[in-house]
Amino acid sequence: MTATAISLEHSEIAHQPFPLHLAERMQRLGTETAFEVLVRARALEAKGRDVVHLEIGEPDFDTPGNVIDAAVGALRGGFTHYGPSAGLPKLREAIANDVGRFRNIQVSPDEVVVVPGGKPIIFYCMLALANEGDEVIYPNPGFPIYESMINFSGARAVPIPLREERQFRLDVNELASLITPRTRVIILNSPANPTGGVLDEQDIHDIISVIGDRNIMVLSDEIYSRLIFEGQHFSPLSIPEFRERTILLDGFSKTYAMTGWRLGFGVMRPDLAAHIARLMTNSNSCTASFTQMAGVEALTGDQSSVTRMCEAFRERRDLMVDGLNRIKGFRCLRPKGAFYVFPNIQGTGWTSQKLANALLDEAGVACLSGTAFGSYGEGYIRFSVANSPENIQKALDRIEQWVNTHV
Known part of the structure; x- marks a missing residue:
């Protein structure tokens, strides 16, 4: 066989389509x-x-001008390099102060992990806390990424129905019936997507009472907490005896019309925060530094x-x-x-x-x-x-x- 024939034969083989073998997950x-x-x-x-x-689901308003100016200033000021995986110290401190003031608690910067958007906190918490075969209870109807990330982690997704007759607030008695020895995490979302339902302070206390002394973490998605029309927002993070079993998910997308900036955070016990930061190191390295400086201005600047x-x-x-x-x-x-x-x-x-x-x-x-x-x-x-x-x-x-x- 000539060199030309061998070359053509190899070329034909190279152009044959290979089936895509995706991982089962x-x-x-x-x-x-x-x-x-x-x-x-x-x-x-x-x-x-x-x-x-x-x-x-994003505000149709523009990001406030002072936040944009802060980002431009940060870019010109050299905030274009890597930062710590858990977030810039200045932003972590601003988040700790803001979360503490809004929820009437003391928060330390070492409890804060900054991530690109809110979804990574969901993803990282499922990877860090749920083994295959474990169970995670989540609201249904609810943000679809909850169920997706639970299933992807290999855990079993257990829906807690949100019903119209209860104004789309979960039934704590039904929640109690769903908790098993395999339950590792319960996801709460208030105010909620897609229903707009809000859990009041009594609801939160009732949920915590149902969990009791079991070692179950609550992932409290409070991304809409500043967009509430009736009543006051209440977080399980504000209950002292449940503090170490609460993970707060929040961010800048909804409150400050910053969906495209990809800036969110989690607040959790420091030992868990260290592991979530390690997942950041292995996936995103860090959140964009100039975006984080814009976040500092969002939290500390004009709130009108x-x-x-x-x-x-x-x-x-x-x-x-x-x-x-x-x-x-x-x-x-x-x-x-x-x-x-x-x-x-x-x-x-x-x-x-x-x-x-x-x-x-x-x-x-x-x-x-x-x-x-x-x-x-x-x-x-x-x-x-x-x-x-x-x-x-x-x-x-x-x-x-x-x-x-x-x-």
Whole structure:
């Protein structure tokens, strides 16, 4: 065989497709449907359709100017290099002070780990605390990454239903029935995505009482804690006897309209914080230094933008809830926090996914099926009110017109 023939033969072999052998764990990895719906909505817009975006869970406000200026100053000041995996000391101290002041407790910087966004705290805690076969209780309907990360870790995801008749607050008696000797972590989310439900102080004390003296960690996702419309936010971190069994998840995305900055944090006992920082070292090395300096300014600078944004979301919530309750087949509670509404659509006779698809494809309103947040979301859809009142009203008009024709 000539050299040319051998070369051609090897070339043909090299271009044969090889099957992709994924690790089995990839079959257990979920997704976040909001981004998939956004892609579909953008595709419709590219064809000339007008779409009202009520699917994405991010503030439509700009990041405050003082925070942007701080980031630019940090870039020019040399904050473009690696930092400690747990976060810059200045930001960790600012977070400790802010968390302590807001929750009326003392927090030390060595309890703080800074990460790029809120999701890494979920991911790292599942990897650090749950072995294969262990159980993690999570809210359903709830943020889909909870279930995804539990399954990916090899643990068993145990849903605690959030029901409309309880204003989407979990039933502590039902929680008690789900706890077993294999339970390692219980995830709480208040205010909650997608329901806007809020756990009050008595709820938290009841949950802690049910756990009792068992060595179970609570991962308390409080990313919407500054966007609360009725009552006061209360954290399990504020209960002294439960402090070492609480992990606080919080961040800058929702409070300061900084979703694209990727800046979040966890607050936990120092020995666990050291292990979470080690996971950061092995995955992300560190969070961007100039972003962290912007975070310092967000926490220590003018807070008036937070107040204005919360009030705007309250007004939009009322507009959306009142409008939906006038539409045939819809029934909507008035959520106490976050920037979502989660109407019951069973009266339309449509399933959640089919209705969400139809509203996008036929009415030009992008929303999410309740089942994007778990099986207990069937019969509901989620609208984000992170859009202008004008666009919310446009969406309501389109929904009502569509319903009057199809329901």
